[in-house]
Amino acid sequence: MNEAVLDEVTVLWAEHLGAPWPDELYRVDDRNGDVVEIDGAIAGCISAYLQGCGRLDPKRSRILQVCARDLQKILPRLRDEGAQHVRRLIRMAELIGRPEESVTSSS
Template identity: 75%
Template sequence: MNEAVLDEVTALWAEHLSASWPEELYKADDSDGDVVEIDGAMAGCISSYLQGRGVLDVKRARIIQACACDLQKVLPRLRGDGAHYVRRLIRMAELIGRSQEAGTSSS
């Protein structure tokens, strides 16, 4: 497990939890999914990662990466706070994904 990654995800998560929900995200939904639901699914995965001190089960690892892919498709239509909110979620998913890959290859 990479402590630096865990620390960065912890800091990003604290920032995320203190952020207000950007109103524009209610209008960002499309065939890629409901952003509110994606946010909730990612929250559960990120919380599990942090509670597990950098360990995430395979199912949640897949969920968080799928959610990040959906958010990547929505991101070009967002500006300001909505874009920042979504970018932060995507960044956490990227960090978690890399830490999971590193953990798998070192086992």
């Protein structure tokens, strides 16, 4: 477990929970999935990561990465708060999904 990553995800998650849901995200129709459902799935994975003190089981790790890829595809169509909301989720998924060796070797 990398404490710096856990700390950054904790801060981003608190920011995310404090932000209002962007109305723009209700209007994004995408063949990659419903943004509301993707948001719920990724939020569950991030919550599990934080409750596990920086550990995430392989199944949730895969779900997290699939959701982040889906959000990456949707991101170019978003503006303002919608884009910020999605970027924050993607950033947390990237942090959590990084192998610990690459995080520690880049520090």
